[in-house]
Amino acid sequence: MxxxxxxxxxxxxxxxxxxxxxxxxxxxxxxxxxxxxxxxxxxxxxxxxxxxxxxxxxxxxxxxxxxxxxxxxxxxxxxxxxxxxxxxxxxxxxxxxxxxxxxxxxxxxxxxxxxxxxxxxxxxxxxxxxxxxxxxxxxxxxxxxxxxxxxxxxxxxxxxxxxxxxxxxxxxxxxxxxxxxxxxxxxxxxxxxxxxxxxxxxxxxxxxxxxxxxxxxxxxxxxxxxxxxxxxxxxxxxxxxxxxxxxxxxxxxxxxxLTPQEIEVFSRLETQAETALGTDRCSQCYQCLPCPEMINIPEVLRLRNLAVAYDMTDYGTYRYGMFENAGHWFAGVKGNRCTSCGDCLPRCPEQLDIPGLLADTHQRLNGSPRRRLWG
Missing domain, CATH: 3.20.20.100 (NADP-dependent oxidoreductase domain)
Structure with a gap:
């Protein structure tokens, strides 16, 4: 130790x-x-x-x-x-x-x-x-x-x-x-x-x-x-x-x-994300916020990034299920609350179809509601 x-x-x-x-x-x-x-x-x-x-x-x-x-x-x-x-x-x-x-x-x-x-x-x-x-x-x-x-x-x-x-x-x-x-x-x-x-x-x-x-x-x-x-x-x-x-x-x-071998693995992970997500990858710049519907767009799309790139669907479902169920401990609402108002679109440097990606994330990850263990 x-x-x-x-x-x-x-x-x-x-x-x-x-x-x-x-x-x-x-x-x-x-x-x-x-x-x-x-x-x-x-x-x-x-x-x-x-x-x-x-x-x-x-x-x-x-x-x-x-x-x-x-x-x-x-x-x-x-x-x-x-x-x-x-x-x-x-x-x-x-x-x-x-x-x-x-x-x-x-x-x-x-x-x-x-x-x-x-x-x-x-x-x-x-x-x-x-x-x-x-x-x-x-x-x-x-x-x-x-x-x-x-x-x-x-x-x-x-x-x-x-x-x-x-x-x-x-x-x-x-x-x-x-x-x-x-x-x-x-x-x-x-x-x-x-x-x-x-x-x-x-x-x-x-x-x-x-x-x-x-x-x-x-x-x-x-x-x-x-x-x-x-x-x-x-x-x-x-x-x-x-x-x-x-x-x-x-x-x-x-x-x-970090060792050279560890650095190589992190590079492999990055390459996989770029390849799997292509032009749908959210860079986590947060410029899409604030959302008038209170969707935490970057966090929703981060969970999508991980599910698509690394098959981290179980983790994504676990975290996504906390939206609307954990108060200020995990703020924001689910992606299906999007009204396609378009406020976020001109602010996105990647020109992502944010409403479409929010809907896709909801379809992939919307499981049973979850709450924090305590509090």
Whole structure:
């Protein structure tokens, strides 16, 4: 296991962090996952108020661990609120459930909208309680997690209120590259959320993607894409059982630059996308937005890109099904809401038939509705 400095927190975190959202099969299951992770060098455990019984489970397990408290970094996440008293109560409740005197890190969980950012910046908002908790030592470091549009993320970073950020960024989703760059410029720790799941459901990849990534697995290749970037501190893994830690642990000491063979595979993936999509490929420039019907056109077409190029239909259906079902955690409506108004067409540099591609994506990917596990 390798370790990296978590930005200005000056904490040294393992390059993989154990997220506990999926440690929900019972406390004994959670304990088995945590024990296995720690035995293999993971020193950062992350939970959230909204993750069911994760906080009390973790609190009970921490009491049983043989290593000193200061050898672990514990992070929990609390949602933004305009009410400082509510935030103060939540902090105390999390500390009580975790059976801790202090939190190493608190992340505001889901600064996903401009309104959320306003709640944080307001003198009467949640920051007053957080600043008091920092001064009292109940919290040692503050960051935020986000599923927001890039513009909101950049604005949140620019407030200079935060020491770290949790965000989505993967080989198949590089929209947030400017956020990684700005966070690094501000000396913030960068924690990548869910690279196995949100990064492509890479624990169950389609046969075409497996073939294209050979001799690497798609999951291994995505981990290497991220670990080769020294601006990134740590990647989240959320195992349902200890065996699901095997893949990340296999590359936990492989955090150097990409090898020529890895670069060749990424080039192969790019060539495949260009060939398969042809003139229908969305370049993810986002110039088509805003859509008057609130369709997240680039994200819909990104899912189409992946389904057509790499047969990532299962992943596409999974993510597409969250539109209209996950609120601000996955904003936007489905492609069939398009009225063919034409507003987006003159803004598209590729001159794509956006209404036609939206309809095609809906036909390919519209499965059963999905919701977030928590929140």
């Amino acid at each position: 390798h370790y990296r400095r978590f930005g200005k927190t000056n904490l040294w975190l393992s390059v993989f962090s154990l997220g506990t959202m999926r440690c929900l099969a019972g406390e004994s299951n959670a304990e088995e996952n945590i024990q296995h992770a720690i035995a293999n060098g993971i020193n950062h455990l992350e939970t959230a108020r909204s993750y069911g019984k994760s906080e009390p489970y973790l609190g009970n397990i921490l009491k049983k661990l043989p290593l000193p408290r200061e050898q672990l970094t514990i992070t929990t996440k609390l949602p933004p609120t305009p009410d400082s008293q509510v935030m103060d109560q939540w902090i105390d409740e999390s500390l009580e459930r975790l059976q801790l005197d202090y939190l190493d890190c608190l992340a505001i969980h889901g600064i996903n909208t401009w309104e959320h950012l306003t709640w944080v910046e307001s003198p009467r908002g949640c920051m007053q309680a957080i600043q008091d908790a920092l001064a009292e030592g109940r919290i040692r470091h503050l960051g935020f997690s986000t599923h927001a549009p890039l513009e909101v993320i950049l604005a949140a970073i620019q407030t200079n209120l935060f020491e770290f950020i949790n965000l989505h960024y993967y080989y198949v989703f590089q929209r947030h590259a400017p956020a990684v760059a700005l966070a690094n410029q501000k000396d913030m720790g960068v924690f990548i959320i869910s690279p196995a799941d949100k990064g492509g459901r890479l624990y169950t990849p389609p046969a075409k993607l497996v073939e294209l990534c050979y001799p690497f697995s798609p999951l291994e290749l995505n981990y290497r894409f991220l670990l080769s970037d020294r601006r990134i501190t740590t990647l989240s893994v959320g195992p349902a059982n200890p065996q699901e830690l095997d893949a990340p642990l296999a590359v936990a000491d492989q955090d150097g630059s």
